[in-house]
Amino acid sequence: MATFITLINFTDQGIRNVKDSPARFEAFKAMAESLGLTVKSAYWTVGNYDIVIVVEGPEEAAVTALLKTGSLGNVRTQTLRGFSAEEMKRLLANMP
Numbered sequence: 001m002a003t004f005i006t007l008i009n010f011t012d013q014g015i016r017n018v019k020d021s022p023a024r025f026e027a028f029k030a031m032a033e034s035l036g037l038t039v040k041s042a043y044w045t046v047g048n049y050d051i052v053i054v055v056e057g058p059e060e061a062a063v064t065a066l067l068k069t070g071s072l073g074n075v076r077t078q079t080l081r082g083f084s085a086e087e088m089k090r091l092l093a094n095m096p
Helices: 012-016 018-034 059-070 085-093
Strands: 002-010 038-044 051-057 075-082
Touching: 002 012, 002 059, 012 018, 018 038, 018 051, 018 059, 051 059, 059 075
Parallel strands: none
Antiparallel strands: 002 051, 002 075, 038 051
């Protein structure tokens, strides 16, 4: 399974309704799981990003979940593909 790390910022709309954020996360989690993703962790943060989420699953499901979530207007996302140490060892083993 692929791992995706998503950095999330609230939009103006999202911060106005910040008290709804935990409930919005639960809705995201249910939708993500219905697409075959596993939400490994979620953290509300301070600094450059407001939330960090780690999910595992098929790339198509991750993209679908994040696009659907972004279309609601509460957050903007930046998603990174993460690699475990074992995955990185396999990738590096294929280097010429």
